[in-house]
Amino acid sequence: NFDVPFPDAELRIDGTVGSDPALGMEWYQPLGRTPLFFAPFGGVARRTYNFIEGESVVARYDQIFLRAGVHLGVNVGAFSDIRLGVYIGRLDANVKVGDPGLPSLTGKETAADLTWRYNGQDSPAIPSRGMAASARMLYLIDGPVIDPPLPTARSSVDLYQVDTIGTSFHTVGSDNRVFVGWGLGTSFDNEPLSVNQFHLGQPFRLGAYDLGELRGDHYYLGTIGYLHQLGRLPDFLGGSIFAGGWLENGDAFDDWNKATFRTQAGVGLMADTLIGPVLFG
Secondary structure, eight states, rough: SSSSTTTEEEEEEEEEESSSSSEEEEEEETTTTSEEEEEEEEEEEEEEEEEEETTTEEEEEEEHHHHHHEEEEEOOSSSEEEEEEEEEEEEEEEEEEESSSOOOOEEEEEEEEEEEEEOSSOOOSSSSSEEEEEEEEEEEEEOOEEOOSSSOOOOOTEEEEEEEEEEEEEEETTEEEEEEEEEEEEEEOOOOOGGSSSEEBTTTBBBTTTTTTEEEEEEEEEEEEEEEEEEETTTTEEEEEEEEEEEEEEEEEESSSGOOOOEEEEEEEEEEEEEEEEEEE
């Protein structure tokens, strides 16, 4: 909603249904005619986290996040902004199935982050051109109590992480697409808990793996693909339909010296629908 609760403000509410439901909001308020703004936010989310060994789920965590915070930022042109934020929240992570050998996590979590975002793409679903990228530095100040304490040195307290991701789309021929995607993240010399490591195993992020099967203190990704337009949905249902193929490369690891080069190929159908992009891959 625009101009809520004040002129030039934006109020955004997002919700997710399914096995991992979530609800969140953000109020974006410019400060007069300056490029400065502030954006309070809050939300609650439930996430299932699997421990996978030998392609089998050996344990499953149920995590519930409750967070509230504020970002102070500056708009850098029409397509970019920089945000400095803090949040305080509560994390409850409990083992529901199996025995991963890790304890439950319950308690307060506080953090600060610095984020740069850029979006020059002409569509949030399947762009015809443009680049979208972001870079984030996260500092976890404090975390929940671990019960019982871990025998290892792993901890997410006083944790620094940097993560950058992006995609770039280009039109070739009449209305086909070539795209590239990338990602790079590090925890520096920290050894975070598994729930705070980088997780791969999603579409275009080494999607042949299950989520939670590939995780580490650091990661890298590189994807390149081609989409061929097959046609269009009726206007009241959405936009274009594409068939495509892509090549995914990357790895997640705890030691840079042990990084490998994992390569996967994917094919699928993508459609721009009224409810957002839909992928059958």
